[in-house]
Amino acid sequence: MSTQQERFDQCIKQDSFIEPKDWMPDAYRKTLIRQIGQHGHSEVVGMLPEGNWITRAPTLKRKAVLLAKVQDEAGHGLYLYSAAETLGADRDDMMQKLIDGKMKYSSIFNYPTLTWADVAAIGWLVDGAAIVNQVALCRTSYGPYARAMVRICKEESFHQRQGFEAMMQLANGTEEQKQMAQDAVNRFWWPALMMFGPSDDNSPNSAQSMFWKIKLFSNDELRQKFIDNTVPQVHQLGLTVPDPKVKWNESTQHYEFGEINWDEFNAVIAGKGPCNQERLAARRKAWEDGQWVRESAAVYAQKQTAKVA
Ligand code: BYC
Numbered sequence: 001m002s003t004q005q006e007r008f009d010q011c012i013k014q015d016s017f018i019e020p021k022d023w024m025p026d027a028y029r030k031t032l033i034r035q036i037g038q039h040g041h042s043e044v045v046g047m048l049p050e051g052n053w054i055t056r057a058p059t060l061k062r063k064a065v066l067l068a069k070v071q072d073e074a075g076h077g078l079y080l081y082s083a084a085e086t087l088g089a090d091r092d093d094m095m096q097k098l099i100d101g102k103m104k105y106s107s108i109f110n111y112p113t114l115t116w117a118d119v120a121a122i123g124w125l126v127d128g129a130a131i132v133n134q135v136a137l138c139r140t141s142y143g144p145y146a147r148a149m150v151r152i153c154k155e156e157s158f159h160q161r162q163g164f165e166a167m168m169q170l171a172n173g174t175e176e177q178k179q180m181a182q183d184a185v186n187r188f189w190w191p192a193l194m195m196f197g198p199s200d201d202n203s204p205n206s207a208q209s210m211f212w213k214i215k216l217f218s219n220d221e222l223r224q225k226f227i228d229n230t231v232p233q234v235h236q237l238g239l240t241v242p243d244p245k246v247k248w249n250e251s252t253q254h255y256e257f258g259e260i261n262w263d264e265f266n267a268v269i270a271g272k273g274p275c276n277q278e279r280l281a282a283r284r285k286a287w288e289d290g291q292w293v294r295e296s297a298a299v300y301a302q303k304q305t306a307k308v309a
Contacts, residue, residue: 043074049109
């Protein structure tokens with residue numbers, strides 16, 4: 001075994017961070033670029049379903065909060081693309097792969113936001129699921145990814161709380177508003193569980209990623225944690241979980257739950273979800289419309305460099 005490999009293995013074993021200039025196996029680099037790139041794309045595509053409601057937010061306060069949240073998601077995308085660049089990834093290439101359907105983004109953003117309650121449900125359930133996954137990633141083995149996660153988690157916590165508060169207002173509102181809240185939970189509950197990825201026995205990347213401590217907990221462990229956190233919140237809102245099998249198990253100290261529709265999950269990640277085409281078309285248009293901005297910025301940067309030289 002090479003000294004470089006030994007040093008890398010030692011670093012992983014001791015829970016130290018691997019930094020951009022450190023030697024790392026090619027497959028470790030490739031896995032990180034895949035995961036961080038997809039994570040960045042999820043943040044950026046994730047702006048679309050919520051952005052859809054900025055002009056229709058019910059009050060000025062809700063509009064201001066939603067604007068700030070969507071802007072935060074753009075920022076998360078930027079930290080993540082920057083982290084991927086430290087591994088040698090090229091941002092234009094990642095973007096091209098996203099719009100060509102060659103790189104994935106989170107399945108959850110392929111579902112439509114039909115009512116205002118869906119925006120509340122995204123804040124509460126989707127950001128809630130994201131936090132469970134991302135808090136674990138604050139100790140992931142690659143330094144720049146872990147550090148990006150610390151700030152992202154702080155912002156996601158605010159997002160989750162505002163989503164819960166918006167949901168609480170609906171759940172305690174008129175009968176119609178309460179029904180709207182329940183309908184959003186019914187439609188977003190299962191897709192939120194799918195965010196954690198396939199079950200452990202069907203997750204091709206998990207074993208290696210856990211060995212390298214890129215992932216510290218398995219998909220099923222994190223999904224269970226989210227369910228244990230969230231079921232009491234649904235009850236607190238006076239709503240119901242759309243799964244008749246949800247039941248507290250005293251001996252395991254966890255909630256039991258029903259079977260996830262993996263056919264639906266596989267269809268969505270294969271590009272056949274309700275909004276996949278619409279999401280990619282929106283990203284493609286934004287990329288093409290922004291061409292002149294990228295060109296101008298590049299010319300400006302060249303001029304600045306020439307001045308310094
Ligand atoms: N959606 O072997 P597996 C947010 C893919 S955004 C789509 O378990 P892995 C927010 C997976 O990529 C939060 N694809 O993979 C933003 C793999 O395909 P490839 C986003 C999925 O990587 C705006 C294949 O299925 N969070 O918070 O070990 C507003 C097999 O899976 C999904 C992150 O990205 C999925 N749900 O584990 C509001 C967190 N699940 O690449 C909120 C970082 C799996 O082999 N990522 N796939 O073709 C991770 O923690 C891991 O990548 C995953 C999957 C747990 C998602």
